[in-house]
Amino acid sequence: MSEILQKIRNRTATAVVIGLGYVGLSVAVEAARASYLVYGIDIDQDKVDQLQSGKSYVSDIKDEDIQTLIHQRLHAVNEFSSIAEADVVIICLPTPLNKTREPDVSMISSAVASIIQYVTKDTLIILESTTYPGTTEELIQKVIEDEMGWKAGKDFFVCYSPERIDPGNRKFNVKNTPKIIGGISPVCAELGAQFYGSFLQEVIPVSSTAAAEMVKLLENTFRSVNIALVNELTLMCDRMGINIWEIIDAASSKPFGYIPFFPGPGIGGHCIPIDPIYLSWRAKMFGFHNKFIELADDINSNMPRYVVSQITDILNEYEKPLKNSNILCIGMAYKKDVNDLRESPALEVFKLLQQKEANVTYYDPHIPHFKNDGQMVYSVELTSEAIAEADLVVIITDHSSIDYPLIVENAALLYDTRNVTKPLEGNIMLLGGHKRYGNTFLRDEIFQTDMEGRDSFD
Numbered sequence: 020m021s022e023i024l025q026k027i028r029n030r031t032a033t034a035v036v037i038g039l040g041y042v043g044l045s046v047a048v049e050a051a052r053a054s055y056l057v058y059g060i061d062i063d064q065d066k067v068d069q070l071q072s073g074k075s076y077v078s079d080i081k082d083e084d085i086q087t088l089i090h091q092r093l094h095a096v097n098e099f100s101s102i103a104e105a106d107v108v109i110i111c112l113p114t115p116l117n118k119t120r121e122p123d124v125s126m127i128s129s130a131v132a133s134i135i136q137y138v139t140k141d142t143l144i145i146l147e148s149t150t151y152p153g154t155t156e157e158l159i160q161k162v163i164e165d166e167m168g169w170k171a172g173k174d175f176f177v178c179y180s181p182e183r184i185d186p187g188n189r190k191f192n193v194k195n196t197p198k199i200i201g202g203i204s205p206v207c208a209e210l211g212a213q214f215y216g217s218f219l220q221e222v223i224p225v226s227s228t229a230a231a232e233m234v235k236l237l238e239n240t241f242r243s244v245n246i247a248l249v250n251e252l253t254l255m256c257d258r259m260g261i262n263i264w265e266i267i268d269a270a271s272s273k274p275f276g277y278i279p280f281f282p283g284p285g286i287g288g289h290c291i292p293i294d295p296i297y298l299s300w301r302a303k304m305f306g307f308h309n310k311f312i313e314l315a316d317d318i319n320s321n322m323p324r325y326v327v328s329q330i331t332d333i334l335n336e337y338e339k340p341l342k343n344s345n346i347l348c349i350g351m352a353y354k355k356d357v358n359d360l361r362e363s364p365a366l367e368v369f370k371l372l373q374q375k376e377a378n379v380t381y382y383d384p385h386i387p388h389f390k391n392d393g394q395m396v397y398s399v400e401l402t403s404e405a406i407a408e409a410d411l412v413v414i415i416t417d418h419s420s421i422d423y424p425l426i427v428e429n430a431a432l433l434y435d436t437r438n439v440t441k442p443l444e445g446n447i448m449l450l451g452g453h454k455r456y457g458n459t460f461l462r463d464e465i466f467q468t469d470m471e472g473r474d475s476f477d
Contacts, residue, residue: 043111053218151301172204178211181235187356201231247315285364287353323367347409350416
């Protein structure tokens, strides 16, 4: 341990990052900035080629950041032999759900198999991929001990540190977000804390790798359940004739005991739709069923269908069937200001509209194209003509760079699922069934329910 600890302290250690997606590339860049020699491994040759030419494919990392480091402190490769030179190996690979919505940790297992081919004693191995409690012990510690005959905490060191990157967040990044670390043993945890502490602002140790794994699942289960709560309240308020956006605004004035969450067309990305399912799946092995998690998943995953239902109602009020109507979707990424399509609710809305034979186009400054059922779909140019030609414009992802006044000014009819058009005036319908006139919310006739004594406004 003393040799690797000394290398970390004087930053002469060599680090290998396996997986150069949003998380892996961010970690690799930050470690290289701190003067570590970093090898980034990715089997996607296109990513390797882009990095080697000084280009970034991650929206939060600039080309200049790559150009400053590449071929000097940072090297991008597509094979695993550099692990033989590594003092620290960090695994940052996707952990999706399979078709039966069970955890797919095959990429982690594949990476460990490759590590075993080259790893030397006294190497620190850190898993950052989000997964269920017990993964680090089962897939890394025990596998290497069985295959190599080594002892974790003595011959090699193992930690888990959940990634906490929030794509598009301009305030918090890898460097200034507190880093959780848990080790197989106290010695492992100390090494992991020393390594991350050498280039990140704050490191928070926990008692074990399982505890560190659980931290990430708690964080995203908290978000999933609360988003589902406000989504369900949106459906309820729709029936009651109450505007959910007005309620959230008013409730947010309370300075204690309340945290605002906002409704939307669904949830997406590599964390919130997936992480709680990992926890629910793991809990069943202990005879525990997470009803909150499963209910939240059901509510959130059905929001795209609610959006399409509202689109149908809006068009019907204007005597337009959804079939053959021209629908312009604004935003396809799973959240604002990122170029990530993973689990995006916009994709589901797009597909559902196509299934109902609408003529669907989209505009997204961060997503120039994507594949839909094997066919490439391209973003249109956002012009006043393109907006005016649409029977309905639907705002799904609220990117900051989009010209919303242009949309409101030219759209004959606009459906805003994110409440991003506040305080603009126009023929704007909101998620939850209200029409906006500037800052005033009015209940629209087409979403009226059969409630005695409630007036209808248009």
